[in-house]
Amino acid sequence: MPPDAPARDALADPDPDPGRRQTPRRPAPTAGGPTAATPSLVIVGAGPRATGLLERIAANAPALYGGAHLDIHLVDPHPPGSGRIWRERQSPLLWMNSHAQDVTLFTDDTVEVAGPVRPGPALHEWAGVDGQTFLGRRTQGAYLRWVYERSVAALPPGVTVRHHACRALRVTGPRTGRQLVWLEGRPEPLPGDLVVLAQGHLDAEPDGEQRHLSRYAARHGLVHLPPDFTADSDLSVLGAGQKVLVRGFGLAFVDLMVLLTEGRGGRHEGDTYVPSGREPILYVGSRRGVPYHAKLGYTWDGGERPPLPRYLGPAEIDELLARPGGFDFGRDVWPLVEKELGFAHYHRLFTAHPERTAVARRDFDEKYAACPPGSPELHALIASAVPDPADRLDLAALDRPLDGVRHSSYAGLQEGLRAYVAADLARRHDPAHSPDLAVFLALLSVYGQLVRLGDVGPWWHGYFSYLASGPPGPRLRQLLALSRAGIVRFLGADLRVEARAGVFRATSPTVPGRHVEARALVEARLPQPTLVRTRDPLLRALHAEGVAETPAGLLAVDPADGRVRDRAGVPHPRRFALGPHTDARGAGAFTRPRTNSPSFRQNDATARAVLTFLDGVAR
Numbered sequence: 001m002p003p004d005a006p007a008r009d010a011l012a013d014p015d016p017d018p019g020r021r022q023t024p025r026r027p028a029p030t031a032g033g034p035t036a037a038t039p040s041l042v043i044v045g046a047g048p049r050a051t052g053l054l055e056r057i058a059a060n061a062p063a064l065y066g067g068a069h070l071d072i073h074l075v076d077p078h079p080p081g082s083g084r085i086w087r088e089r090q091s092p093l094l095w096m097n098s099h100a101q102d103v104t105l106f107t108d109d110t111v112e113v114a115g116p117v118r119p120g121p122a123l124h125e126w127a128g129v130d131g132q133t134f135l136g137r138r139t140q141g142a143y144l145r146w147v148y149e150r151s152v153a154a155l156p157p158g159v160t161v162r163h164h165a166c167r168a169l170r171v172t173g174p175r176t177g178r179q180l181v182w183l184e185g186r187p188e189p190l191p192g193d194l195v196v197l198a199q200g201h202l203d204a205e206p207d208g209e210q211r212h213l214s215r216y217a218a219r220h221g222l223v224h225l226p227p228d229f230t231a232d233s234d235l236s237v238l239g240a241g242q243k244v245l246v247r248g249f250g251l252a253f254v255d256l257m258v259l260l261t262e263g264r265g266g267r268h269e270g271d272t273y274v275p276s277g278r279e280p281i282l283y284v285g286s287r288r289g290v291p292y293h294a295k296l297g298y299t300w301d302g303g304e305r306p307p308l309p310r311y312l313g314p315a316e317i318d319e320l321l322a323r324p325g326g327f328d329f330g331r332d333v334w335p336l337v338e339k340e341l342g343f344a345h346y347h348r349l350f351t352a353h354p355e356r357t358a359v360a361r362r363d364f365d366e367k368y369a370a371c372p373p374g375s376p377e378l379h380a381l382i383a384s385a386v387p388d389p390a391d392r393l394d395l396a397a398l399d400r401p402l403d404g405v406r407h408s409s410y411a412g413l414q415e416g417l418r419a420y421v422a423a424d425l426a427r428r429h430d431p432a433h434s435p436d437l438a439v440f441l442a443l444l445s446v447y448g449q450l451v452r453l454g455d456v457g458p459w460w461h462g463y464f465s466y467l468a469s470g471p472p473g474p475r476l477r478q479l480l481a482l483s484r485a486g487i488v489r490f491l492g493a494d495l496r497v498e499a500r501a502g503v504f505r506a507t508s509p510t511v512p513g514r515h516v517e518a519r520a521l522v523e524a525r526l527p528q529p530t531l532v533r534t535r536d537p538l539l540r541a542l543h544a545e546g547v548a549e550t551p552a553g554l555l556a557v558d559p560a561d562g563r564v565r566d567r568a569g570v571p572h573p574r575r576f577a578l579g580p581h582t583d584a585r586g587a588g589a590f591t592r593p594r595t596n597s598p599s600f601r602q603n604d605a606t607a608r609a610v611l612t613f614l615d616g617v618a619r
Contacts, residue, residue, distance in 0.1 A: 038069045039617040041610060042181045042192030044168045044538060046076035047083020049579045050198040051148045052105055052599060054161070056607035058154035059107075060115040064611040067618025069158040073190055075168045075183060081148030082141035083200055090231050093258050094137045097251055097471055099295065100124035101131025102592040103140070105147045110596045113604035118154075120147070122593050132299070134472040164190065170541040171195050171575065179574050181538075193617050194610055197555075197564070197577040201229070203535040204527030213521065216499040223520035224504075227527045230255035238520055240264075242280040245506045245516065247495055248524030249286035254471045254479075256524050257282065261482060273481040282488045283516050284524075285508055289402045289493030290420060291479065292470030296437055297429035306347040306438050308445040311373070312340040317452045329456050335373030337446050338395055342382070343368065344442035345393040348435040349386065359385045393439065399463060402493040407511050410489070417490045418483055425476050443468045444595050451598040452559060455550035455583040458528070497521060529581040531555055539581065554583045561609035562602060573613075576606055 043050045054072070078084040096103065106120030107113060123143050124131040152161045166184045173179035180189035206214060210226045217224035223237050223244075230252050238244055238260065246253060262268070265276030316336055320327045327333060346368065350361040357364070364385050371378035386392050397403075401420065407413040427433050443464055450456055482488040492510025499505075503517045527533075530553025531543040543549065548556035548565040555577050556565045562578050563571035579585060584602055591597035 038071050039067055039614045040071040040073065040192045041194050041196065041614060042073045042075065042179070042190055043196045043198055044075045044171075044181065045083065045198035045200055045579070046074040046078065046080035046148075046163060047198070047200045048081075048086065048105065048144050049200055049599070049603075050074060050076070050083070050196075051081050051144060051151060052603045053196065053198060053578065053607055054148065055105060055118070055151040055154075056113075056115060056600075056603045057611065058151050058156075059118045060604070060607050060611055061156050061159065063116075064608060065156070065615050065618070067158075067615060070160075070614060070618070072155075072159065072161045073181075073192065074161065074163045075166065075181065075190070076163070077165055077167055079141075079145065080163045081145035083144075085201055085229065086137055086141040086144050088138045088141035088145070090137060090141075091259060091263060092136055092138055093262050094231060094255060095134045095472060095475070096123075096137060096140050097134075097254075097295070097469060098592075099131060100127060100129055100133045100135050103143075104591060104593045105144070106593075107600050107604075108594055110594045111600045111604075112596055113601055115604045115608060120150070132297075134295075134474070167537070169537045171538060173574070175573055193574065193614060195575050196562075196606065196610065197539070197575070197581075198579050199536055199539070199581060200579055201526065202529050202539070202581055203228070204530065204533045205535060207533065210523065213497075213499055213504075217521070220502045221519075222502075222504065225520075225522045227252075227523045227525050229526065230259065230524070233522075235259055235263075238280045238522070240278045240280065242520055243516070243518040244280045244282050244520040244522055245491075245497060245504050245518045246282050246284040246522045246524050247286065247497055247506075248522075249284055249288065249291050250465065250525065251292065251469070251471060252526060253284060253291070253524040254475050256522060257479065257482065257488065258475075261478075261487060266487075268478055268481060271477065271481055273478070273485040273487065275485060275487060279487050280520070281486070282482075283491050283506065283518065284488060285491030285493070285495030285506060287494060288400060288466070289491070289495065289508065289510055290417065291476060292466050294425050294428040294470055294473045294476050296440060297473050298431045298434070298437070300437060301352075301431060301434070303348075303434075304351045306344040306442065308340070308344060308442055309449060310340060310343050312336040312446055312449055314449070317449050320453060327453070329460065333450070333453070333456065337450075339373040339378070340446055341395065341439050341442045342378075342393050344438040345435040346382070346386070348438035349391060352434055353391075353432070356388060356391050357385055358387050391435075393435070398467065400493070402510055405493075405510055407492075410491075410511055410514060410516075413490050413492055413511055414483060418480055421476055421480055425473055429473060440468055444592065448596060448598045451584060451602075454556070454559065455552050455554050457552055461585075491516060528552075529554065531581070534581070536581075550583045552583075554585070555581050557582045557584050559584055560605065562606040563609070576610065578602060578606060 074080055078087055100123045103123040107117045108119055109117055126143050127139055169182045169184055171179055171181050178191050178193055179195045180191055182189045206226045213224050225233055261279050264278040267274050350357050367381050371381055382392055447464055491506050492508030494509055496507050497504055503519055504521045505515050505517050507515045531539055531549050532553055534540055546567050548567050550556050557577050558571040562576045564575040564577050565571055591599055
């Protein structure tokens with residue numbers, strides 16, 4: 001079947017996987033079907049965000065769209081549903097970083113949307129596995145494809161969906177008329193009454209530092225891999241036994257670690273790693289110098305949940321948005337975040353572990369509520385009410401665990417960091433520390449509120465990921481085994497990499513006066529989704545034409561429905577955008593069930609705005 005065949009007839013991408021689950025076929029429009037004047041919607045991107053939008057279009061269409069026919073076009077070189085990142089054709093060694101029970105693309109009764117709630121199975125229910133399982137990304141891709149097919153099948157009769165397996169290059173057209181989406185390898189543009197930009201995670205051109213490092217590597221015969229999606233990187237340039245500096249200790253590093261060890265024939269036997277002899281030696285460091293915190297290995301035990309939001313909810317966001325001079329994240333927002341997370345932590349401590357507190361819960365709650373966020377009075381109250389410092393929430397210490405830590409040798413650092421990772425694993429799997437789970441729930445609540453503020457800078461997103469979106473516990477156990485085997489070696493915090501004397505040199509204040517030299521450097525982190533450096537030609541063209549850009553380089557959109565703003569702040573009537581390249585980005589394209597996901601709320605608002613507009617076109 002050609003790539004542009006109607007998805008309603010077969011619902012298959014141009015290169016379907018054998019054995020894939022198929023949505024029942026739906027009949028194509030018959031006589032009296034679509035004509036050249038049929039209203040049309042073009043969605044650039046066909047991954048999870050586009051799939052979530054389709055699900056909301058299907059849910060809202062019966063009430064909002066009265067036209068007989070509607071054409072929906074998906075433009076993406078990758079398979080619909082999974083898209084690039086979650087495609088089923090990637091290494092089976094790569095896992096989800098979330099428990100299967102924490103992934104869904106379906107709304108529930110906690111989601112505050114104007115459209116109808118349409119429940120559906122979370123990933124573990126669909127796959128028939130225990131909810132605590134960490135499934136492979138291939139399985140997640142199959143789930144996303146199934147959701148896509150189900151969403152297409154749920155559309156009203158007369159609505160057709162076509163997948164164009166190519167890239168969109170640019171979009172043109174007047175504000176008052178049809179838009180034209182120009183496709184790679186196609187002489188004629190694709191017309192659409194509306195366009196939604198849902199490209200998902202984007203590649204980026206290297207910044208000045210990365211260009212310098214690449215040029216230096218080329219001159220001296222070195223290897224330099226700039227920020228990229230690890231599954232797409234050419235790791236064959238890293239040889240067996242080669243020393244490799246790795247800058248970045250988050251999820252991209254975990255993928256790198258797996259592909260260069262198990263992916264090269266090594267194997268884990270219990271707590272021991274048996275090398276194949278084909279592995280490079282990875283010297284890893286970062287700003288914090290430690291891996292992201294492991295995923296929590298237990299669930300809520302049925303005790304009282306902290307009632308969230310409490311100190312950072314809609315009213316506080318309204319007040320911040322209404323300030324004539326705007327707001328500063330560090331001065332105005334972070335103290336509210338800190339108090340919200342603290343409330344969740346101490347609520348759980350007092351209700352589940354009262355023997356570890358020194359005052360009555362009611363007295364503490366009253367005084368906590370009265371203390372200004374971040375004030376000395378608040379810190380003094382906590383110190384008097386919670387005797388053991390280990391039971392207090394110290395967000396600054398969590399952010400920089402190696403601050404002030406010094407080792408006289410790299411050998412000492414290896415022992416110290418292995419002890420740190422082992423302690424983190426033990427804590428994250430011990431319900432005695434269940435206030436950590438309460439903080440996790442508060443982080444989700446805070447993220448959902450901060451979306452309304454737009455671009456609050458990259459620090460918050462990194463901090464959230466570090467605390468709440470780390471690797472599965474088994475991955476950190478593998479890290480420990482690889483460290484003991486000498487395959488992974490730690491460099492420390494505030495890592496500095498220089499290109500000098502024909503090599504790359506890494507230093508860290510964690511091990512003063514020492515350095516490691518190597519002929520290969522890997523930047524183990526994702527590209528930043530900035531408009532000025534994105535490799536997406538459509539977004540770069542829009543940037544050149546004058547769309548609004550936030551200080552962090554994101555595409556500015558109307559928070560009400562996702563319409564793209566120009567530099568005067570005026571929303572475009574026919575162009576929308578959703579996803580991580582916008583200032584309305586949420587914590588992810590899919591979400592943990594029963595958390596009132598901002599992604600669901602955004603998808604629903606955009607779907608309703610799209611249908612209302614297209615209904616007017618149809619009439």
